[in-house]
Amino acid sequence: MKKRLLLAFSLLVTGAQAQSPDSVTIRKIYNEVLTNSPSYEWLRHLTQQIGPRLSGSEGAQKAVDWTKQLMEQQGFDRVFLQEVMVPHWVRGAKEVAYIQNGKQKITVPIAALGGSVATPTKGIEAQVIEVKSFQELRDLGAGKVKGKIVFYNRPMDPTKLNTFEAYAGAVDQRGNGATEAARLGAVGTIVRSMTTVLDDNPHTGSMRYATGVPLIPSAAISTNGAERLSKMLKDNPGLTFYFKQNCETLPDAKSYNVVGEIKGSEKPDEIIVVGGHLDSWDIGQGAHDDGSGCMQSIEVLRALKALGIKPKRTLRAVMFMNEENGLRGGIGYADYAKKNNENHIAAVESDNGGFTPRGFGIVGTPEQRAKAIAWKPLLAPYGLHEIGAGSGGADIGPLAQLGTVLFGFKPDSQRYFDFHHAGIDRFESVNKRELELGAASMAALVYLLDQHGL
Amino acid sequence: MKKRLLLAFSLLVTGAQAQSPDSVTIRKIYNEVLTNSPSYEWLRHLTQQIGPRLSGSEGAQKAVDWTKQLMEQQGFDRVFLQEVMVPHWVRGAKEVAYIQNGKQKITVPIAALGGSVATPTKGIEAQVIEVKSFQELRDLGAGKVKGKIVFYNRPMDPTKLNTFEAYAGAVDQRGNGATEAARLGAVGTIVRSMTTVLDDNPHTGSMRYATGVPLIPSAAISTNGAERLSKMLKDNPGLTFYFKQNCETLPDAKSYNVVGEIKGSEKPDEIIVVGGHLDSWDIGQGAHDDGSGCMQSIEVLRALKALGIKPKRTLRAVMFMNEENGLRGGIGYADYAKKNNENHIAAVESDNGGFTPRGFGIVGTPEQRAKAIAWKPLLAPYGLHEIGAGSGGADIGPLAQLGTVLFGFKPDSQRYFDFHHAGIDRFESVNKRELELGAASMAALVYLLDQHGL
Numbered sequence: 027m028k029k030r031l032l033l034a035f036s037l038l039v040t041g042a043q044a045q046s047p048d049s050v051t052i053r054k055i056y057n058e059v060l061t062n063s064p065s066y067e068w069l070r071h072l073t074q075q076i077g078p079r080l081s082g083s084e085g086a087q088k089a090v091d092w093t094k095q096l097m098e099q100q101g102f103d104r105v106f107l108q109e110v111m112v113p114h115w116v117r118g119a120k121e122v123a124y125i126q127n128g129k130q131k132i133t134v135p136i137a138a139l140g141g142s143v144a145t146p147t148k149g150i151e152a153q154v155i156e157v158k159s160f161q162e163l164r165d166l167g168a169g170k171v172k173g174k175i176v177f178y179n180r181p182m183d184p185t186k187l188n189t190f191e192a193y194a195g196a197v198d199q200r201g202n203g204a205t206e207a208a209r210l211g212a213v214g215t216i217v218r219s220m221t222t223v224l225d226d227n228p229h230t231g232s233m234r235y236a237t238g239v240p241l242i243p244s245a246a247i248s249t250n251g252a253e254r255l256s257k258m259l260k261d262n263p264g265l266t267f268y269f270k271q272n273c274e275t276l277p278d279a280k281s282y283n284v285v286g287e288i289k290g291s292e293k294p295d296e297i298i299v300v301g302g303h304l305d306s307w308d309i310g311q312g313a314h315d316d317g318s319g320c321m322q323s324i325e326v327l328r329a330l331k332a333l334g335i336k337p338k339r340t341l342r343a344v345m346f347m348n349e350e351n352g353l354r355g356g357i358g359y360a361d362y363a364k365k366n367n368e369n370h371i372a373a374v375e376s377d378n379g380g381f382t383p384r385g386f387g388i389v390g391t392p393e394q395r396a397k398a399i400a401w402k403p404l405l406a407p408y409g410l411h412e413i414g415a416g417s418g419g420a421d422i423g424p425l426a427q428l429g430t431v432l433f434g435f436k437p438d439s440q441r442y443f444d445f446h447h448a449g450i451d452r453f454e455s456v457n458k459r460e461l462e463l464g465a466a467s468m469a470a471l472v473y474l475l476d477q478h479g480l
Numbered sequence: 481m482k483k484r485l486l487l488a489f490s491l492l493v494t495g496a497q498a499q500s501p502d503s504v505t506i507r508k509i510y511n512e513v514l515t516n517s518p519s520y521e522w523l524r525h526l527t528q529q530i531g532p533r534l535s536g537s538e539g540a541q542k543a544v545d546w547t548k549q550l551m552e553q554q555g556f557d558r559v560f561l562q563e564v565m566v567p568h569w570v571r572g573a574k575e576v577a578y579i580q581n582g583k584q585k586i587t588v589p590i591a592a593l594g595g596s597v598a599t600p601t602k603g604i605e606a607q608v609i610e611v612k613s614f615q616e617l618r619d620l621g622a623g624k625v626k627g628k629i630v631f632y633n634r635p636m637d638p639t640k641l642n643t644f645e646a647y648a649g650a651v652d653q654r655g656n657g658a659t660e661a662a663r664l665g666a667v668g669t670i671v672r673s674m675t676t677v678l679d680d681n682p683h684t685g686s687m688r689y690a691t692g693v694p695l696i697p698s699a700a701i702s703t704n705g706a707e708r709l710s711k712m713l714k715d716n717p718g719l720t721f722y723f724k725q726n727c728e729t730l731p732d733a734k735s736y737n738v739v740g741e742i743k744g745s746e747k748p749d750e751i752i753v754v755g756g757h758l759d760s761w762d763i764g765q766g767a768h769d770d771g772s773g774c775m776q777s778i779e780v781l782r783a784l785k786a787l788g789i790k791p792k793r794t795l796r797a798v799m800f801m802n803e804e805n806g807l808r809g810g811i812g813y814a815d816y817a818k819k820n821n822e823n824h825i826a827a828v829e830s831d832n833g834g835f836t837p838r839g840f841g842i843v844g845t846p847e848q849r850a851k852a853i854a855w856k857p858l859l860a861p862y863g864l865h866e867i868g869a870g871s872g873g874a875d876i877g878p879l880a881q882l883g884t885v886l887f888g889f890k891p892d893s894q895r896y897f898d899f900h901h902a903g904i905d906r907f908e909s910v911n912k913r914e915l916e917l918g919a920a921s922m923a924a925l926v927y928l929l930d931q932h933g934l
Contacts, residue, residue: 056639060638060639184514184515184913185511185515187861187862187863223912382836406865409892411860411866438836438892440836440911440913440917441913441914444911457894457898458677459643459676459894459895460894460895
């Protein structure tokens with residue numbers, strides 16, 4: 027009996043602790059989002075009705091128009107566009123690629139990397155040299171590389187618990203592979219797709235050329251294609267690979283960041299940003315990357331408004347343009363902020379997918395980090411255990427120079443690279459509850475930042 | 481400069497801490513599973529080649545034979561069957577249901593609940609009375625219920641962060657709804673499916689009858705169907721609902737738990753169980769529920785063996801039979817343990833889906849819990865933050881009487897009830913990395929239990 031009384035008492039105490047004003051409000055935020063959020067239906071529209079949104083494309087412009095209208099409909103205090111000039115790369119007709127092994131011709135799925143040049147109209151056919159690293163390539167030397175197609179085949183490390191670390195450990199092949207290969211006289215590069223899954227989806231992504239080095243075409247090959255090519259090369263190192271791609275870089279195009287704002291009631295000059303990027307690659311629907319982050323950011327402001335929470339500080343939902351192949355929106359946003367002497371105290375970005383929340387990475391001083399980490403007891407009941415030093419987000423990165431504290435929303439990373447930059451990053455790959463929990467987590471953090479500053 | 485040195489030093493210290501023998505072994509376990517695990521391909525076979533495995537069915541028998549063979553192939557020290565008699569309920573021909581609203585006839589998807597009786601051959605057609613709780617039903621009284629079909633339509637609460645709590649708050653309608661309705665003279669019951677998703681999949685599950693109360697047929701209706709029926713009832717309370725189901729309870733059938741064992745080298749009489757249940761509902765493939773838990777349990781033993789880890793204590797992977805509609809395997813296993821005077825120090829069950837790991841729930845004394853909670857620093861780097869009092873698992877539950885400490889593997893719960901007991905609980909709904917991380921988490925816990933006891 028005594029034990030039961032004790033238990034009842036300790037439950038009362040826990041209950042009482044849970045009644046701090048912050049915890050009550052956070053509970054309300056989650057209830058609102060999990061009950062009334064339209065964010066999943068917004069995402070359906072953005073991904074299925076508008077679709078791919080590569081910078082400079084018609085889809086990107088439609089997304090600008092639609093999100094502006096959407097935020098206006100929410101009754102935010104101000105919705106405005108920020109003009110930025112963006113790179114305008116187009117894929118052109120679908121790529122063709124095959125392995126020619128004697129008389130055997132095996133078609134494999136590839137996708138030109140963003141920023142790559144086209145092949146000659148008739149395509150390129152050459153012998154293949156497979157490497158796993160730039161060092162291995164350099165050790166081979168020009169004698170073995172000249173005239174060939176370099177095939178980068180180092181997989182993402184499946185043992186990394188955080189798949190973004192595995193990505194970081196492999197993506198040099200995609201970003202700089204063409205330049206490294208061209209220095210040694212290669213005529214093209216084929217890069218294993220950045221995913222741990224074995225399937226037939228090529229994953230595109232950006233690549234860069236260095237000045238003074240020949241521009242050779244570069245494409246991603248599906249992981250199954252990479253495995254097959256590697257296996258066949260072991261049997262016949264003399265086989266050839268053919269590919270043809272039709273991409274092109276057009277003159278820079280005019281585009282926009284889209285910004286929705288709720289004015290602060292006490293400190294309107296202190297701004298808190300929550301955002302994602304509106305552009306996406308062209309071969310999927312940009313559902314996880316980063317339609318989710320955009321819809322969540324608008325939902326943060328919608329939910330706070332619906333609850334009648336009047337922020338002390340000014341809150342902005344920002345749809346950044348051109349994260350994927352230029353970052354012009356992120357850079358432009360920070361430039362505007364600087365020019366207008368705006369004081370951005372904090373920025374939160376969601377660009378790691380619409381998955382179940384795990385926490386937030388923080389970029390700031392140890393004191394600023396400590397203040398946010400002290401909120402953990404308020405956030406851990408919602409599955410947000412991982413709050414600490416980490417990365418913010420590409421688009422909000424340029425705000426760091428202005429002293430803004432950056433927060434990167436950290437959802438579970440296990441499924442992200444299954445979809446990332448591939449044709450299957452579609453609406454159906456996003457789970458409604460997971461998307462909403464992300465929005466609620468971001469809203470809870472924004473609420474705490476607004477209440478307590480940093 | 482000084483700051484950098486300090487940073488370097490603190491990284492060294494962290495690195496040194498990470499080198500405890502336990503943390504090194506746990507890292508090896510994760511590496512082994514994430515690199516070499518066949519568990520996803522095993523699950524493919526179990527779900528796609530064998531398929532549904534309801535107790536007493538041909539699929540269940542095939543699963544017994546195949547998992548026995550699979551564990552024998554792994555070279556475990558002993559693989560054996562434990563005979564249990566199981567309920568043998570069969571669905572029969574697919575159900576038919578429609579709403580008859582004047583001349584309008586709208587077909588809706590239903591699935592008979594496990595254990596339900598059939599309707600008469602010509603089906604049942606009756607007026608409908610919608611309620612959200614037993615209290616509401618009782619308040620209406622026999623006068624309003626008699627001769628009608630009771631429609632239970634209280635949704636799972638979407639604001640519960642742990643969806644299992646939301647399930648627990650709604651599942652009384654499925655389990656006891658028929659009996660409660662029959663007491664007031666109802667002729668059948670229709671229950672809103674246990675999921676927060678709005679779709680067209682009915683979710684089956686078990687129900688019970690009380691003695692002395694008429695056995696009336698009971699079925700689950702899809703959430704979209706429930707929404708539609710509810711809306712139409714508001715316009716026309718006099719509409720009728722028709723359903724026909726053809727299920728039947730046959731005599732109990734002979735079946736088995738399947739047990740694979742690695743003998744302990746120091747304390748062979750202390751047994752640690754890791755398990756899931758081999759049976760599944762008949763309308764899906766039982767991928768998350770609970771093919772995942774079974775394949776993970778075998779993977780725990782395979783991975784430890786592959787790493788050359790010789791356990792001090794005896795480890796058993798147990799495929800329990802009949803969790804879904806009888807728990808005869810779980811009860812039988814504990815009975816055998818008692819009869820044979822076996823000392824089960826701990827049991828770990830995975831029956832919450834093959835999703836990304838969050839932690840473990842513990843059932844034991846406060847001292848035993850504290851010992852396991854003290855392992856958190858070893859497990860948190862792998863995303864296992866939620867280690868504390870909780871629930872173990874249905875199948876291992878009966879072992880509690882023998883003093884066994886129970887651990888329930890706790891994956892993220894957000895997507896579970898999208899699939900649970902529905903036709904879409906199929907292989908494709910399981911993610912390879914998430915499945916493997918679950919297996920590695922269970923293996924890490926089993927390793928710690930083996931090394932340190934409780």
